[in-house]
Amino acid sequence: MVTLGKRxxxxxxxxxxxxxxxxxxxxxxxxxxxxPQGPVAQKQYDLIMWSIALMTIVIVxxxxxxxxxxxxxxAKPENEGYNPPDQHGSRLLETIWTLIPVIxxxxxxxxxxxxxxxxxxxxxxxxxxxxxxxxSANWKWIFRYPEEGxxxxxxxxxxxxxPVKFELDAVGPMNxxxxxxxxxxxxxxxxxxxxxxxxxxxxxxxxGRSASYSGEHFTHMTFNVNAQSEKDxxxxxxxVKKTAPKQSEAEFRKLLxxxxxxxxxxxxxxxxxxxxxxxxxxxxxLDRYENxxxxxxxHQEHTGHxxxxxxxxx
Amino acid sequence: xxLFEFKMPEHFIIWNDPLIKGAWVSIILATxxxxxxxxxxxxxxxxxxxxxxxxxxxxxxxMYIIASLLMLFRGGADALLxxxxxxxxxxxxxxxxxxxxxxTTHGTLMILFxxxxxxxxxxNIAIPLQLGTRDVAFPYLNAMSFWLFFxxxxxxxxxxxxxxxxxxxxxxYTPLAGSEYDPGPGQNYYLLALQIAGIGTLMTGVNFLxxxxxxxxxxxxxxxxxxxxxxTLITSVIIIFAFPVLTVALALMTFDRLFGTHxxxxxxxxxxxxxxxxxxxxxxxxxxxVILPAFGIFSEIISTFARKRLFGYNAMVxxxxxxxxxxxxxxxxxxxxxxxTPAINxxxxxxxxxxxxxxxxxxxxxxxxxxxxxxxxKAPMLWAMGFIPTFLIGGVTGVMLxxxxxxxxxxxxxxxxxxxxxxxIGGTVFGMLAGMxxxxxxxxxxxxxxxxxxxxxWLFTIGFNVCFFxxxxxxxxxxxxxxxxxxxxxxxxxxxxxxxxxAFMMGVGFLIIAYSIYxxxxxxxxxxxxxxWNGRTLEWATTSPAPVYNFAHIPKVEGQDAFWLMKQKxxxxxxxxxxxxxxxxxxxxxxxxxxxxxxxxxAGFGFVFEWHLIGFAGLLGVLACMLLRSFEYDDHYYIxxxxxxxxEAAAGRL
Numbered sequence: 001m002v003t004l005g006k007r008x009x010x011x012x013x014x015x016x017x018x019x020x021x022x023x024x025x026x027x028x029x030x031x032x033x034x035x036p037q038g039p040v041a042q043k044q045y046d047l048i049m050w051s052i053a054l055m056t057i058v059i060v061x062x063x064x065x066x067x068x069x070x071x072x073x074x075a076k077p078e079n080e081g082y083n084p085p086d087q088h089g090s091r092l093l094e095t096i097w098t099l100i101p102v103i104x105x106x107x108x109x110x111x112x113x114x115x116x117x118x119x120x121x122x123x124x125x126x127x128x129x130x131x132x133x134x135x136s137a138n139w140k141w142i143f144r145y146p147e148e149g150x151x152x153x154x155x156x157x158x159x160x161x162x163p164v165k166f167e168l169d170a171v172g173p174m175n176x177x178x179x180x181x182x183x184x185x186x187x188x189x190x191x192x193x194x195x196x197x198x199x200x201x202x203x204x205x206x207x208g209r210s211a212s213y214s215g216e217h218f219t220h221m222t223f224n225v226n227a228q229s230e231k232d233x234x235x236x237x238x239x240v241k242k243t244a245p246k247q248s249e250a251e252f253r254k255l256l257x258x259x260x261x262x263x264x265x266x267x268x269x270x271x272x273x274x275x276x277x278x279x280x281x282x283x284x285x286l287d288r289y290e291n292x293x294x295x296x297x298x299h300q301e302h303t304g305h306x307x308x309x310x311x312x313x314x
Numbered sequence: 315x316x317l318f319e320f321k322m323p324e325h326f327i328i329w330n331d332p333l334i335k336g337a338w339v340s341i342i343l344a345t346x347x348x349x350x351x352x353x354x355x356x357x358x359x360x361x362x363x364x365x366x367x368x369x370x371x372x373x374x375x376x377m378y379i380i381a382s383l384l385m386l387f388r389g390g391a392d393a394l395l396x397x398x399x400x401x402x403x404x405x406x407x408x409x410x411x412x413x414x415x416x417x418t419t420h421g422t423l424m425i426l427f428x429x430x431x432x433x434x435x436x437x438n439i440a441i442p443l444q445l446g447t448r449d450v451a452f453p454y455l456n457a458m459s460f461w462l463f464f465x466x467x468x469x470x471x472x473x474x475x476x477x478x479x480x481x482x483x484x485x486x487y488t489p490l491a492g493s494e495y496d497p498g499p500g501q502n503y504y505l506l507a508l509q510i511a512g513i514g515t516l517m518t519g520v521n522f523l524x525x526x527x528x529x530x531x532x533x534x535x536x537x538x539x540x541x542x543x544x545x546t547l548i549t550s551v552i553i554i555f556a557f558p559v560l561t562v563a564l565a566l567m568t569f570d571r572l573f574g575t576h577x578x579x580x581x582x583x584x585x586x587x588x589x590x591x592x593x594x595x596x597x598x599x600x601x602x603x604v605i606l607p608a609f610g611i612f613s614e615i616i617s618t619f620a621r622k623r624l625f626g627y628n629a630m631v632x633x634x635x636x637x638x639x640x641x642x643x644x645x646x647x648x649x650x651x652x653x654x655t656p657a658i659n660x661x662x663x664x665x666x667x668x669x670x671x672x673x674x675x676x677x678x679x680x681x682x683x684x685x686x687x688x689x690x691x692k693a694p695m696l697w698a699m700g701f702i703p704t705f706l707i708g709g710v711t712g713v714m715l716x717x718x719x720x721x722x723x724x725x726x727x728x729x730x731x732x733x734x735x736x737x738x739i740g741g742t743v744f745g746m747l748a749g750m751x752x753x754x755x756x757x758x759x760x761x762x763x764x765x766x767x768x769x770x771x772w773l774f775t776i777g778f779n780v781c782f783f784x785x786x787x788x789x790x791x792x793x794x795x796x797x798x799x800x801x802x803x804x805x806x807x808x809x810x811x812x813x814x815x816x817a818f819m820m821g822v823g824f825l826i827i828a829y830s831i832y833x834x835x836x837x838x839x840x841x842x843x844x845x846x847w848n849g850r851t852l853e854w855a856t857t858s859p860a861p862v863y864n865f866a867h868i869p870k871v872e873g874q875d876a877f878w879l880m881k882q883k884x885x886x887x888x889x890x891x892x893x894x895x896x897x898x899x900x901x902x903x904x905x906x907x908x909x910x911x912x913x914x915x916x917a918g919f920g921f922v923f924e925w926h927l928i929g930f931a932g933l934l935g936v937l938a939c940m941l942l943r944s945f946e947y948d949d950h951y952y953i954x955x956x957x958x959x960x961x962e963a964a965a966g967r968l
Contacts, residue, residue: 012342030805033723033790041723047719055710062706065681070699073503073620075690084687089626093682094675103673104666108717113660115719120656138495168653174586176651176726180792184722187652191580192587194653209727213483213796214490216410267368284494284586285570285579 032180038199040183041114041124051113056103086199090276119183122163123199124270129163132156135277136168136175136188138258139217144269150240151247153255155224156208159233160200169193171256171280176212179225185211190281200227214259217260241267256280317926323499328475331412334393338475358581367903369453370862371438374460376426376757378435379750381464385428386743386824388471392420396822397781401814402804413798414481415500419474422504425629426511427467429604429738434459434518435464436607439753440868441522443853443860444540446531446869446876451524453901454949459514459521461911466511466522469918473503475923478503483796485593488548488586489577493571493875502571506918509564510911512557519553522546531852533871537631539567539852540875541617541624544631545610548638549603555642556599563592572924573839587652602641605737606634610746612698615748618847620687620696623710623875626679633672640669650718651725659718666716673709677702686711693767697748700775701740708736713763726796729789739778747827754834755841759858763838766830770823777819784816842966850875857965863898863953866962910939 028035036045057060122129133144143156158164168177170188178185179198182226186196200206210221228236247266252273253259328334349740352358356670363878395416399408408416450456473479480500482491491501526547567589569575574583578589619625624630646654646662654662680702691699713734713796715721724730747806756760788809793800800806845854855877856865873879885891917932962968 027805031787031790032792033727044719044723047717048714048723051714051720052716055714057709059706062677062681063703069681069684070689073684073687075688082688084620084622086623087625087682087686088623089629089679090682092630094626094679097678098671098675101671104671105664108667108713109664112663112717112719113656116656116660116663119719119722150560173495174487178792180723182517184719185651187649189652190586192653193859201948207792209792209794211794213414213726215495218415219797219799248964257463279747281580284489284581285492285574285576285584286494286581313535 032207035181036146036183037204038183038201039180040198041120041181043118044070044184047111047115047201051108054107058104094282119197121197122165123197124161124163127162129197130159131165131166131167132158133167134169134177135171136177136214136221137171137256138173138215139221140255140259140261141177141208141221141223142255143239144273148237148241149268150237151269152240153261153266153268155226155263157226157228157233157236158200159230160227161201162230163197163199166196167193168196169277171277172258172284173214174212175210175214175218175221177208178211179206179208181206182225184192187212190284191278200225203227203229203232215258220260240265243267252276253280317930320345320925320927321923323477323923325478326476326697327889328478333412333548334475340888341475354541362637362905363903366908367457367905367909369457369901369903370451371442371449371456372757372860373869374456375435375438375440376833377460378431378463379757381467382430382432382746383828385423385431385467385829389423390821390824391427392416392423394817396420397814397817399798400800400810402811403800405799407824408798409499411481413477414796415474417796418480418483418504419470422480422508424738425484425604426462426508427470427598429514429742429746430511431463431609432466433549433742434463434515436542436611436746436753437518437549437748439757440542440749440853441525441546442529443756443856444543444851444873445526445529445534446852446855446865447525447529448864448898449901450521452521452530454904454907454943455521457515457904457907458910459517461907462514462517462914463511465911465915466507466509466514466918469510469592469915469922470507471501473500473507473922475699477503484866485597486589488567488589489569489580491567492579492586494579498825499924502568502922502924505564505568505571506921509561509568510914510918512560512564514911515553516557519542519550519557521549521550523554525823526550531869531871531876534876537628538874538876540610541630542610542851543626544605545606545613545634548634548746549606552599552603552606552638552641556596556603559601560596565590566592568660568921572770572921575773590649590652591645592649595642597838598645599641599647601737602637604742605646605745606637608742610703611745611749611752612680612701613683613864614935615694615698615752616683617875618752618849619690619692619698620684621848622683622687623850623878624679625682625685626675627874630679633675634798636672636929640665640672644669646839647716647718647721650721663716663718665687667713669954670709670713670716677706677709678711692751693762693764693771694748694752694769694847697744697751700771701744702747704736704740704744704775704778707783707930708733712737724789726794727789728785728793728795731795732785735785736783743967749856752846752847753853755846756853757857757859760834760837760838760840761846762834763830766826766833770826770830772823773826774820774823777816777823778842779816781813781816781820783814788813845877850878855880857967861961861965863900863958866895866958866967868891895955895958897955898958900951902949904949906939906943910936911937 033043036042050298052131131146133146135142141154166177168186168188169192172190174187174189176185176187178208182198182200186194198286204227206225208223208225210218244265246268247270249270252270253276352361363378395408396413399413401403424655477499480503482496482501486504489495524541549614566577570577570579576584578584578586580586584782611626613630644662644666647666650659715724715730715733751767753764791804791806791808841858844857850871855869869876876943912934913935917929917936920926920928920932959968
C-alpha cells in the first residue's frame with residue numbers, strides 16, 4: 001500500500017515537474033526550490049510536488065467543465081428562443097462538490113502535519129550535529145561557529161552529510177534566512193532566538209539570501225553556503241584558526257552598524273558577542289525616549305543612514 | 315513632547331529626483347487646470363451643492379469609484395515603474411530607496427485606497443437600490459465615511475512630494491518601521507492616513523449592516539436578498555470585527571513613534587512580533603473584505619447573463635458565512651516562518667486549507683448556474699468569465715502556500731507575489747470592473763462602449779497572465795519580493811522581461827477603459843429603459859439613473875430575483891395596482907462631513923511632522939464638528955407629491 005502510494009506520488013510529481021520545466025524553459029539547476037540538495041529540502045520538495053499533482057487535477061477538471069459549459073451554452077442565433085430552466089440547486093451535486101474538496105484537503109493535511117513535525121528534528125540521526133549561530137544585521141550575515149570559536153561574514157562553510165543546526169537571531173530589523181536548495185526559510189528576529197535544521201547531501205556551493213525586506217540594501221544580502229566534505233571542513237577550520245585575524249569587540253560592534261561589507265573570516269569572536277547583540281537590540285526605540293528625557297544624542301549618527309550609501313570600510 | 319516645537323525635517327519639499335520633479339509639475343498643472351475649469355465655467359457652486367455636500371448614496375458611490383480609478387492609475391503607475399526597473403538585470407532606473415518607497419506605496423494604495431473604495435463604491439451604488447429602499451440607514455455618516463477615506467487618501471498621496479513616502483513595506487513590520495530604523499516622516503504618513511481612512515471604513519461597516527438588517531423592502535426576507543446584498547452584509551460584519559484591530563495597531567505604533575511609548579520596540583520590553591500579529595489579525599479578514607463583495611457581484615452578473623437563477627442560493631450564503639468565520643483563524647499563515655511550534659503551524663495550515671472547501675462550493679455553483687443557461691458575453695460577463703480561471707489559479711496556489719513546510723520555500727518569494735495578485739486582481743479588480751460595467755448605466759444613464767470594453771478586457775486579461783504567470787517560476791527560482799535589482803546569470807532575465815511586457819499590456823487595457831469612460835459619456839448608447847441587461851434584481855426596476863428618492867413607490871417583494879418575478883407577472887398580463895403617491899422623507903445635504911474630514915486631514919498632517927500644535931488644533935476642529943452635529947435638528951426634508959410626479963413624468967414613468 002505504502003509503496004503504491006509513494007509510486008503514484010513520484011509519478012505525478014515527475015509529470016508535474018516536467019510540465020513546469022517545459023513551460024519555463026529552464027534547467028532544473030536554475031530552479032533551486034525544485035532542485036533539493038539535502039533531506040530538508042527533499043521533504044519540502046516531495047510535499048510541494050504532491051500538492052502540485054493534486055492541484056493539477058483540480059485545475060484540469062474545472063477548466064474542462066468551464067470550457068464545456070461556456071461553449072455549449074453560449075448564446076447563439078440558433079438558440080435564440082431558448083429559455084433556461086429554473087433550477088434552484090441540487091442537494092446531491094452540492095454534497096458531491098463539498099466532499100471532493102474535503103477529501104483533497106485531508107490528503108494534503110496529513111503529510112503537511114507530518115512534515116511540519118519532522119522538520120523540528122535533526123534531518124539525519126546518524127551523525128553528531130553541528131551548531132552555527134546566524135545573526136543578520138543591516139545588511140550582512142554574521143556566522144559564528146561556537147564549537148570551533150571562529151566566525152565568518154557573508155558566507156558560511158558547513159560539513160556535508162552532517163545535520164547543521166542554525167541558531168537564528170537578528171540585530172535590528174528582521175530578515176529571513178533562506179537557502180532554497182537546502183531547505184525552506186526562517187526569520188531572524190531581534191531578541192528572539194530560533195533554530196532551523198539544514199543538511200547538504202554532498203559538497204557544493206548553494207546560494208542563500210534574505211527573503212524578508214529589511215531596508216535599503218536588503219537586496220544585496222546574499223551569501224554562499226559552501227558544503228565541504230567533513231575532512232575538508234576540518235582542514236578549513238584549522239586553517240582559519242591559524243591564519244585568519246582575531247575579531248576584537250570593537251570590530252564586532254562596528255559590524256552591527258548599518259552598512260555593507262565583503263566576505264570576511266575571523267579566527268575568533270568576542271566572548272560577550274551575545275550580550276553585545278542584546279544590548280544593541282535594547283537600543284531600539286530608546287534614543288527617542290532619551291531625547292525626550294534630556295537630549296542624549298549618542299545614537300543620532302545612524303539615524304541618517306537612509307539617505308546615503310552606508311558602506312563600511314574594513 | 316513640546317507643543318510649540320516646529321522642527322523642519324531634513325527634506326520637506328522633495329525635489330531630488332527627475333520623476334518626482336515631473337510629478338510636481340503635473341500636480342501643479344492639474345490643480346491649476348481644475349481651478350481654471352471650475353472658475354471659467356462657474357462650477358464652484360455646482361461642485362459644492364451637488365457633490366461635496368451630498369448625502370445621496372448614489373453620488374457618494376460615484377465619488378468613491380472615481381477616486382478608486384484615480385488611485386488605480388497611481389498604483390498602476392507605481393507598478394509600471396517597478397516593472398521597468400526589473401525588466402533587465404542590473405537596471406539603473408530606480409535606486410534602492412526610491413524602489414522601496416514605490417513598492418510600499420503601491421501595496422498600501424492598491425489595498426486601502428483602490429480596492430476598498432471601489433468595493434464600498436459598488437455597495438453604495440447598488441445596495442439601497444437592490445434592497446428597494448431610499449438610502450442607507452445613516453446617509454450623513456455615509457458622507458463622513460467617504461470624506462474620511464478621501465482625505466486619508468490625499469494625506470497618503472502628498473507624502474511623496476512633501477516629506478517623503480513611507481518605505482517600510484505595506485506590512486510595515488517593526489522594528490524596521492519603528493523610529494530607530496525609519497526616522498523620517500514617511501512612516502507617519504502611513505500610520506495617520508490609514509488611521510483616518512480606516513475610521514471611515516469602520517463607519518461604512520456599521521452603516522451597511524444596519525441598512526441591510528433594517529431597511530429591506532417589505533417582503534424581502536434575508537433569504538430573498540440578492541447575493542451582492544448578502545456578500546455586503548457578511549463583509550460589513552467582518553469590517554466591524556477586523557477594522558478596530560487595525561485602528562488600535564496603528565494608534566499604538568503612532569504612540570511609539572510620536573510619544574516614545576514601547577509597544578513594538580525591544581527597549582522597554584515591547585514586542586515587535588506583536589505588530590505582525592495585530593496587522594494580520596486585521597489583514598487576513600481584510601483579504602476577505604475585498605473578495606466577498608466581488609463574489610457577490612459575480613453571482614449577480616453570472617445569473618443575469620446566463621438568464622438563470624443562481625444555482626444553490628442557500629449554499630452560496632452558507633459558504634460565505636463559513637469563509638467569514640474561517641477568515642479570522644488563519645492570520646498566522648502570513649508568518650509560518652517566524653518559528654512557531656509545529657502544533658501552531660499545523661493548526662493554521664489546516665484552517666487555511668479549509669477555506670478552499672466553501673470557495674470550491676461557490677465555484678461549482680457558478681459553473682452550474684452557467685450550465686443549461688444562455689450565456690451572453692457582454693462586457694460585465696466577460697470579466698466574470700475571466701475571473702473563474704484566473705481566480706482558480708490564484709486559489710490553488712493559495713492552497714499550496716497553506717502547507718506550512720512548503721511555505722518555508724515559497725514565503726516572500728515571487729511565487730507568493732504572483733499568488734496574491736492572481737486572487738486580488740483576478741478576484742477583486744475583475745469583480746469591481748465587472749460591477750462597474752454592469753452598474754454604469756444605473757449610475758449615469760448610458761452604457762460603457764461594448765467594443766472598447768472587449769478590447770480592454772482581452773488586453774488586460776492577457777497582459778495580466780503574461781505579467782504574473784512567469785512570477786510563479788521566478789519565485790521557485792529564488793527571486794524574493796521587494797528586491798530592487800538582480801544580477802545576470804540566474805536565469806531570471808527572460809521571465810522578468812516577459813512580466814514587464816505583460817504589465818504594460820495591462821496599462822494599455824486600463825487606458826482603454828479610461829478613454830471609453832470619456833467616449834461613452836459623450837457618444838455612448840443611452841439607457842432609457844432602466845433595465846438594459848434584462849436584470850433580475852430591484853435596482854433595474856427604477857430609472858437609469860435612479861431619481862434621488864430611488865423608488866416612487868417602495869416595491870413589494872415576493873421571492874428571490876424580485877424584479878424578474880415582477881417582469882414574469884407582467885408578461886402574463888397581470889396588472890399591478892399602483893398605490894397613491896405619498897410625499898417622501900429625505901435627509902438634507904450637509905457640508906459638515908467634508909469640513910469634519912478636512913480637520914482630520916489637518917490633524918494628520920500636523921502629527922506627521924510632529925507639529926503637535928497643528929495636530930491638536932485639527933482634532934479640536936473635529937470635536938467642534940461633532941458637537942455642532944449633535945445640536946442639529948433641521949436635518950431632513952420632504953419631497954412633495956407634485957415634484958415626484960414631475961420627476962416620474964420626465965422619465966416617462968407616469
